[in-house]
Amino acid sequence: MIEIKGIKKGFNGTEVLKGIDAVFESGKTSLIIGQSGSGKTVFLKTLLGLHLPDDGMISYGGITTASMDTNAKRQLKQDIGMVFQGSALFDSLTVEENVMFPLKMFTKQTKKEMLERVNFVLNRVNLTNNNQKFPAELSGGMQKRVAIARAIVTNPKYLFCDEPNSGLDPRTSIVIDNLIQEITEECNITTVINTHDMNSVMEIGEKIIFLQKGLKEWEGTSKDIFKTDNEAVVNFVYSSNLFKKVRKVYLAE
Amino acid sequence: MTYIKSIGAYVIMLKSVFRRPQKIKIFREAVFKEIDDLGVKSIGIVAFISFFIGGVVAIQTALNLDDPIIPKDLIGFATKRSMILEFSSTFIMVILAGKVGSYITSSLGTMRVTEQIDALEVMGINSLNYLVLPKIIATVLFYPFLVLLAMTLGILGGWVAGVATGLFEQHDYITGIRIEFDPSLIRYSLIKSSVFAFLIATVPSYFGYYVKGGSLEVGSASTKAVVWTIVMIIITNYFLTQMLLS
Known part of the structure; x- marks a missing residue:
């Protein structure tokens, strides 16, 4: 907490x-x-x-x-694990090296143990068979998934x-x-x-x-946000016509 | 006022840089990588420039020695002295300040604007120590070897120029490079190159690490870093020469 x-x-x-x-x-x-x-x-x-x-x-x-x-x-x-807006992956390291980086820095695991953990988290974020690629070779979504994998590889709280x-x-x-x-x-x-x-x-x-x-x-x-009458929140969240309609439907239901 | 602030920030940066590395094995790997990036990859340009500068110095000296009283071995002597005292250490370091300095600033600056440095800090890694200390160790250890290479190739370049143009005799040149050989001058040159190597690693690191903004600012920081590194090298060269030779 x-x-x-x-x-x-x-x-x-x-x-x-x-x-x-x-x-x-x-x-x-x-x-x-x-x-x-x-x-x-x-x-x-x-x-x-x-x-x-x-x-x-x-x-x-x-x-x-x-x-x-x-x-x-x-x-x-x-x-602490952090996923940055632009992913902030290290350009000079491969996907595998990026995810392994916190393990290498902070644990005494063997290379085999680290590889197992890296493959586990990469599998968890549905990103297999890309271990040897560099960040620049990945799409934005894939980069985000690598960033999530790197953030959770050390089991953060x-x-x-x-x-x-x-x-x-x-x-x-x-x-x-x-x-x-x-x-x-x-x-x-x-x-x-x-x-x-x-x-x-x-x-x-x-x-x-x-x-x-x-x-x-x-x-x-997220349920309260449909019902709120706070003007600032309503103006911000329901600024598009689509979300105004979504809110109307939700409240009608 | 801005200059004083910058000097203060540079000193504070160095304080954070010189800490015990968090993991020696990773630090060692980083040093070898930096030796490759900042040193080994510069061998080509250093060799090329030194060889031709040596040739030019020898040709110019030969062309300006038209008095028959002045011995021809002075050409080899002048080339050797020029290469050892100034060209190999100062001139080559100025070239490296441009090549390596801009690389360091742009790589660190890009890491800053793409939040890679923040990512290191969030992980609890001393980013200055992790990123800058290997650069300092790599340049301070490796650049004296580049300087020795530059001296050798410069003197060799002078000899090749003489042979190729026929402006002076081989044996005169070789006699010239042998006379009054003073090892302390090589020591002086190596000390200078180590100090300049430190400046080449730290001044561009300062400009890159603290860059704010986007790609435009990274480019501008690279230019400033190169200019200030060269300025620092020239000023330090003056004081070191005064201290070590007088």
């Missing part, structure tokens, strides 16, 4: 996060949504420790990051995904969404996804947090 209290972050005098509280539970997929510039990426990077918060508290499994020493922080980072559907066609987006949700449930991972994809919101949002101007404007589930 991840708990956040009153988290604030600013850059050059501009406050981007203005005090956000949230709880992300184990085995559940939580989504962060909001307009561009609402602070979603800064929020995610602050949770990951890529930005230090100016104020507030972040705790992982009941231990606050502020109270952790260097070793504890290093250990925590090994419990926490999984963060920054816009995992960006640049993907709707069918591949659904495959990626389902994959993340299945892995979250199977491995009891705390998953936090930063997304713009409304399909993800409707399909896999067990918990949704809507950010606006650096503040948490709304919180609920």
Whole structure:
């Protein structure tokens, strides 16, 4: 479980996060949504420790990051898997080497054990027979799957995904969404996804947090989002005519 | 003010670079890979330039020595001294600052803008140590060998030029390169090349690692990195010469 209290972050005098509280539970997929510039990426990077918060508290499994020493922080980072928006695969490494990289860095497994684990996770993300290809030889969807495989190869407790559907066609987006949700449930991972994809919101949002101007404007589930009368959420989620109609049908039912 | 900030950031970067590597085996592999990328792949250009520069120095010296009182062995002597003192260490390092410096900045810059460096940090890896330290070790260890190669090929190039053009006699040239042989000058040149190698690895790394933006900024950072590395080499060359030779 991840708990956040009153988290604030600013850059050059501009406050981007203005005090956000949230709880992300184990085995559940939580989504962060909001307009561009609402602070979603800064929020995610602050949770990951890529930005230090100016104020507030972040705790992982009941231990606050502020109270952790260097070793504890290093250990925590090994419990975190991250899927970046652009996949962030290492260009000079093959698919197999990319996925094996965290194992080589942080475990004492033999080459055979590592290969078995790599093949297992690649199989889990439905990406077999591509081990020796380089990232540039893969499609966007395949790269995302390799990124997911790399993120889960060390059995992390926490999984963060920054816009995992960006640049993907709707069918591949659904495959990626389902994959993340299945892995979250199977491995009891705390998953936090930063997304713009409304399909993800409707399909896999067990918990949704809507950010606006650096503040948490709304919180609920994918079912709640159909019923909400919060103007900012309605304007954001139902900005397209299609989703307006979907909502109408859902509410009528 | 910006320059002072940049120098401060460069020093802080070096502090993070010089940490104990997290996994020695992976670090060793990275060093060998960098020796190949930054050193071995530069042998061709170093050999080509040194050979022809040696030839040009010998021809120019020969053409400017039309006074019969001046001994012809001075051509070999001048070529040897020029190659050992300046061309092999400073000139070749300036060339490598362009070739290797732009490669380092663009590769690290691309890693930055495509979030590969963030990916390393999220995994709990000291990205500066992992990415930059192998480059420093590789260049500081390997570039002195490139300099020795440059000296040898430069002197050989001078000899070939003499034979090919008939501007001077073989034995004069060989006598020239033998007289007043001072090993301390080779030591001076190797010390200089190690310092320049350090600059070639770290200055472009600084520009690449801290790049912000997209591909345009990566290109601009590469240009700045090459310019500043050359500036640093020239300034350091002046002070090292003062310190080591005077």
